[in-house]
Amino acid sequence: xxxxxxxxxLVDRARRHEPRAVARLISLVEAASPHLRAVAxxxxxxxxxxxxxxxxxxxxxGKSTTTSxxxxxxxxxxxxxxxxxxxxxxxxxxxxxxxxxxxxxxHATDPGVFIRSMATRGHLGGLSWATPQALRxxxxxxxxxxxxxxxxxxxxxxxxxxxxxxxxxxxxxGMGDGIQAAKAGxxxxxxxxxxxxxxxxxxxxxxxxxxxxxxxxRREVRGPSWRQPIVKTVxxxxxxxxxxxxAIGEHRAWTRANGEWDARRARRARTEIEAIAVETVRxxxxxxxxxxxxxxxxxxxxxxxxxxxxxxxxxxISEV
Amino acid sequence: xxxxxxxxxLVDRARRHEPRAVARLISLVEAASPHLRAVAxxxxxxxxxxxxxxxxxxxxxGKSTTTSxxxxxxxxxxxxxxxxxxxxxxxxxxxxxxxxxxxxxxHATDPGVFIRSMATRGHLGGLSWATPQALRxxxxxxxxxxxxxxxxxxxxxxxxxxxxxxxxxxxxxGMGDGIQAAKAGxxxxxxxxxxxxxxxxxxxxxxxxxxxxxxxxRREVRGPSWRQPIVKTVxxxxxxxxxxxxAIGEHRAWTRANGEWDARRARRARTEIEAIAVETVRxxxxxxxxxxxxxxxxxxxxxxxxxxxxxxxxxxISEV
Numbered sequence: 001x002x003x004x005x006x007x008x009x010l011v012d013r014a015r016r017h018e019p020r021a022v023a024r025l026i027s028l029v030e031a032a033s034p035h036l037r038a039v040a041x042x043x044x045x046x047x048x049x050x051x052x053x054x055x056x057x058x059x060x061x062g063k064s065t066t067t068s069x070x071x072x073x074x075x076x077x078x079x080x081x082x083x084x085x086x087x088x089x090x091x092x093x094x095x096x097x098x099x100x101x102x103x104x105x106x107h108a109t110d111p112g113v114f115i116r117s118m119a120t121r122g123h124l125g126g127l128s129w130a131t132p133q134a135l136r137x138x139x140x141x142x143x144x145x146x147x148x149x150x151x152x153x154x155x156x157x158x159x160x161x162x163x164x165x166x167x168x169x170x171x172x173x174g175m176g177d178g179i180q181a182a183k184a185g186x187x188x189x190x191x192x193x194x195x196x197x198x199x200x201x202x203x204x205x206x207x208x209x210x211x212x213x214x215x216x217x218r219r220e221v222r223g224p225s226w227r228q229p230i231v232k233t234v235x236x237x238x239x240x241x242x243x244x245x246x247a248i249g250e251h252r253a254w255t256r257a258n259g260e261w262d263a264r265r266a267r268r269a270r271t272e273i274e275a276i277a278v279e280t281v282r283x284x285x286x287x288x289x290x291x292x293x294x295x296x297x298x299x300x301x302x303x304x305x306x307x308x309x310x311x312x313x314x315x316x317i318s319e320v
Numbered sequence: 321x322x323x324x325x326x327x328x329x330l331v332d333r334a335r336r337h338e339p340r341a342v343a344r345l346i347s348l349v350e351a352a353s354p355h356l357r358a359v360a361x362x363x364x365x366x367x368x369x370x371x372x373x374x375x376x377x378x379x380x381x382g383k384s385t386t387t388s389x390x391x392x393x394x395x396x397x398x399x400x401x402x403x404x405x406x407x408x409x410x411x412x413x414x415x416x417x418x419x420x421x422x423x424x425x426x427h428a429t430d431p432g433v434f435i436r437s438m439a440t441r442g443h444l445g446g447l448s449w450a451t452p453q454a455l456r457x458x459x460x461x462x463x464x465x466x467x468x469x470x471x472x473x474x475x476x477x478x479x480x481x482x483x484x485x486x487x488x489x490x491x492x493x494g495m496g497d498g499i500q501a502a503k504a505g506x507x508x509x510x511x512x513x514x515x516x517x518x519x520x521x522x523x524x525x526x527x528x529x530x531x532x533x534x535x536x537x538r539r540e541v542r543g544p545s546w547r548q549p550i551v552k553t554v555x556x557x558x559x560x561x562x563x564x565x566x567a568i569g570e571h572r573a574w575t576r577a578n579g580e581w582d583a584r585r586a587r588r589a590r591t592e593i594e595a596i597a598v599e600t601v602r603x604x605x606x607x608x609x610x611x612x613x614x615x616x617x618x619x620x621x622x623x624x625x626x627x628x629x630x631x632x633x634x635x636x637i638s639e640v
Contacts, residue, residue, distance in 0.1 A: 040628035048625055132629075262623075269619035269629070274605050276633035277640075281601045285594050299589035303582075305368055308360035309452075309589070313596035320597075320637075 007038045014141040015046070017080075022114055022141050029133035030118070040133070046140035048265075050082070053248055054164030055149045056189075061172040062196045066235040066244075067149045071107050073241045074145055079112075082138035082146040084131060086118040114138065132272045161189065163268040165261065166251045168192045168244065171210065173202030187213060190228055192247045198232035198240065207232065226254055284320045294319050327358045334461040335366070337400075342434055342461050349453035350438070360453070366460035368585075370402070373568055374484030375469045376509075381492040382516040386555040386564075387469045391427055393561045394465055399432075402458035402466040404451060406438040434458065452592045481509065483588040485581065486571045488512045488564065491530065493522030507533060510548055512567045518552035518560065527552065546574055604640045614639050 005028070013021035025043075028035050055070075057063055067083060074081045107113040118131055131148065138146045150161050161167055169190035193214075195207050207230050214228055229247045233240030255261040285295070295316060301307040325348070333341035348359050375390075377383055387403060394401045427433040438451055451468065458466045470481050481487055489510035513534075515527050527550050534548055549567045553560030575581040605615070615636060621627040 037628075037630050040630045044622070044628035045625045048623065265623050266616070266619050269622040269632075270615055272629045273615060273618055273622065273632045273636060274602075276629050277605055277636045278598060278602050280633055280637060281640075282594075282598050285597055295590055295593060296586070298593055299586050302364070302589040302593065303368060303585050305365045308357075308364035309592045309596050310357050310360045312593045313600055316593060316597045317600060317640075320601075 025137045043140040050139035052164045054161030054167040056161045057170030061170040069235045069241040079144040082143035083115045086150045172197040173206045193230040345457045363460040370459035372484045374481030374487040376481045377490030381490040389555045389561040399464040402463035403435045406470045492517045493526045513550040
């Protein structure tokens with residue numbers, strides 16, 4: 001039996017910045033609880049205010065250190081900041097060094113910061129589905145900025161982070177392979193590039209290679225477009241982090257001025273609706289399994305060669 | 321306009337072992353052409369005969385060399401063999417060393433062997449969807465055994481290979497990391513373990529570690545179960561490959577004797593039907609985009625906070 005939940009009260013308390021209420025709401029949407037739809041309905045009129053910043057990059061570039069430094073920099077400007085960490089190597093999700101953990105502990109005592117690790121490891125489709133809902137909770141709870149941190153490896157992670165209002169892609173010197181890997185997908189989604197660990201050898205080379213790649217990509221673009229800045233940082237010492245915040249702000253102003261802001265948010269809403277629709281259908285199909293289920297009868301006929309799987313799928317869809 | 325295709329004639333020629341007809345049919349199902357359904361319907365009554373063997377393992381264990389050696393060993397017993405390579409590092413899909421390519425060239429001139437690389441790189445969901453259809457083509461064309469070779473990394477690859485009649489998991493000595501990575505998913509799906517490069521240091525250790533892991537897993541199992549054999553090979557010299565063929569045959573006999581064969585094939589058919597149904601729905605949802613599309617109107621209302629995304633998704637589903 002589902003635990004009794006007063007959704008309206010939870011939402012109310014979340015809006016009064018009670019971290020436990022925020023956490024509980026995220027759990028409700030993350031677990032696809034029976035209250036999910038009630039929560040979604042209650043949040044809807046309260047959303048659309050938060051600025052969403054995606055942070056991604058290959059493992060080892062210092063994403064969590066950078067996230068932590070960005071949180072500090074944003075807090076210094078008075079902003080309330082939410083963090084959704086979907087990076088398995090993130091200290092929030094429990095994969096990193098003690099030093100990083102301690103560094104993030106600072107924020108843990110700050111009521112203007114809310115940090116949540118998303119349990120998406122090995123959970124296909126989970127990212128595309130649960131993260132936007134957690135984002136809605138933080139948005140409704142009045143966080144001004146929500147940082148979504150992911151490791152830029154899986155396609156679904158790239159998809160999510162690519163739907164942020166501003167996407168920051170981190171690289172570090174001496175990671176030729178990382179850049180190669182990154183080429184596959186994360187370079188196209190970058191609005192701001194950060195070359196972290198800029199005090200190390202090769203930082204100039206990395207920045208130059210990036211600049212070259214950007215110039216190659218630019219040829220494809222028609223009309224005026226955003227010129228992706230490359231910011232050099234040493235996040236562990238906070239160097240260059242203010243410049244990253246500035247670049248994010250400039251990107252925001254640019255998207256606001258030319259309609260890109262709304263276009264992106266419309267794209268995000270479409271993607272979110274579609275993902276939920278597909279998951280809903282998938283769940284209903286799953287419900288047709290077992291015992292006398294329609295799908296088992298169809299599977300038998302396909303095995304016997306009486307039916308092809310496409311005709312079987314059509315007949316399954318008609319039952320959903 | 322769709323090119324004129326005589327599906328019945330193609331299927332007929334594929335059954336007479338014309339490689340070009342087989343290749344064309346796979347292209348038709350892989351590209352989801354307008355003829356896909358006609359092809360699927362024509363193939364259905366001809367399928368269910370081929371034995372499906374999945375081969376997977378971390379990169380660097382010698383999967384393509386082992387595949388090639390298995391093809392030779394199976395050919396020596398008079399079997400016709402199809403290979404579907406969904407491993408990006410496979411010579412078939414163009415990622416490997418010249419030596420491997422030349423080795424596979426031997427089979428290229430053998431009419432009893434058909435090799436096809438599946439273009440699934442970066443194509444989410446493509447594997448779960450296209451590979452079973454290509455398998456149906458090879459099955460209908462009279463190949464006795466179909467080997468599906470994938471690199472054991474992505475979840476969707478594990479899913480596909482785990483649905484084979486027999487799944488072979490390859491490991492190699494000195495790959496502690498590989499085993500760690502493998503733990504995540506590919507150990508559970510193994511019916512036969514192969515420790516390749518068994519002439520190298522550490523082969524005994526790898527086999528012993530595997531045996532220990534198998535013993536840990538066994539505790540969970542109730543009732544009599546298949547005891548996963550561990551076969552040591554040096555695939556590059558053909559050593560131990562006959563033993564792998566024997567182990568696959570023994571597993572087949574075991575599954576045939578106790579109903580597991582049918583249970584697995586039913587699971588495969590269910591999974592295939594569901595995957596097609598989900599993809600069909602996804603495609604229809606995609607068709608609702610653009611201009612005056614339903615999804616754009618819903619996205620606008622979600623952006624405005626008038627509607628939550630779950631309610632929007634419900635209303636989208638009702639239009640599919």
